[in-house]
Amino acid sequence: MFDTLCTAFTDAGIVAPDRVEQLDPGQLTDLIAATNRLEAVLMARRLAAVDALLWHRIAPEHDNPEREYDMVDGLMKTSAEVSALLNISSMAGQFVVHCAQTLADRLPKVAALLAAGRTDWRTVQLIINRTDLVSDDDRWKRVDESLSARLQHWGSWSRRRILTTVDALVAAVDSDAAKERRHRDAQDRSIAIKSGPNGMADVRGTVTVPEATAFDRRLSELAARVCAGDPRTMAQRRADALGALAAGRELECRCGQPDCPAAGADTGGARIVINVVATDDTISGAVDRPGYLQGYGIIDAEQVRELAGRAGRRLILFGPSDPLTYVPTAALDRAVRCRDLTCRFPGCDRAAEHCDIDHTIPFNHADPASGGLTVLENLKCLCRYHHRLKTFDPGWSEVQLPDGAVIWTSPTGRKYVTTPTGAEVFPELTFRRRRTRAQQRASRIAQARNRNHVLRPLNEARRRLHAARKREIDARKFRNHMRDMLFLFKGKPSTSPFCLWINEPYESEELPPDWTPPPPPPQPDEPPF
16 A cells, blocks of 8 residues: 555655755745645544544444443553554554544544645644633534634644634633633642753743743843843853842843943842733623733633733723834834734744834835835734845745735745734734725725716817817818829919918928817807808
């Protein structure tokens, strides 16, 4: 079977490894995309086979009235067989069987997308992990339908964004599952210090999100208080800040300068800033919609209200901004970061708070009004790495739509669409139509009719003028031609009383721009008589 599959791959255009050097960049990217989809298809078939094997192993148990007392059941048999086949641990084998069973019984529509190669195994695995506490079949059906309707558009999404969206969906469909997950994990919180070699030690722990976020910010704050001459990296300073924090002192600068600007500086009390995105109704307790903790992800409404109760200051309104200034206002900066939540490059999950604010259409410093305005529709979050890539690699280009979606085009011409993460969690941040499509079409038709009503008489007058100018030019050409004929055949002026114009000078065959036809002569029955 395996040799036949390899031959079929080659016949289908999936080039063997020893021939890929013959392909151009466009063909190589097509090959990478095709093998990625093929990997998803093969994984779906593997899991379907595992689920079928599971049913073969548990089918005999249905007729055994004492199956609850068996030391080895069908699930254990299948897990052992799968772990042996795949050369993985027993725990990993049990997880594979669990995934196969979940897709077959609880997420059949998601499984169908995986089997068609319209999503990848990484995304499906994240979904299985984050939905395992959904309680009943009706909620599972809602989760499956909602995810399958949106999943095929997640091709450019990062791991953090997938987790954020799935967690928000689970919190909306089954808030009890999200709370149960949090309370279950909270029971396992701990701090452990394990000695290591060479005088080092490992510090590991599990704490609640607010404490972890505050601790992380505090370490970064202490590490940033040294001067620029400190030889340590940011990671080393954060590690040293842990000791300073335990000793209740400031982190000492190691620049070695006697006049170090950081020495003896009054830094004041510690101010820890935690950014949470949530609606007013959630904070007030009117609804239990989840919130988003920047740098972490989805938190339930109870945690949102807990953090809001501790906050010394809350910034809610975005406020106006000046589109002709290069640096966005603090309000516009918050609006962009709350909308995007992560870097907007395909697959990047760098938190928005650590990203740059980038102008999609470059800001024109010489003439700001000519384009590249500093407005929400032209701004997005990009981490420093992808900001430099976009700026200095002409192969990458992007177009930003009014709803915040960014269409990226790679050097080989492949297109990737990234949409704002915040719009998935908070639909209020999305671009909404002021009118329905039917209303917009009716308005467009009405505008066209009004324009035609105004332009129709103007166009009619213009057509009459053009026709009159053409008749006048044709008449002048005819008269000039007849004058030529008179000179050619007679060589002297005509004495005929008719066509007196034939003896007049030649007329110009080009009309001035302001020429208008003379008014028609009055009829015999019209005044003046």
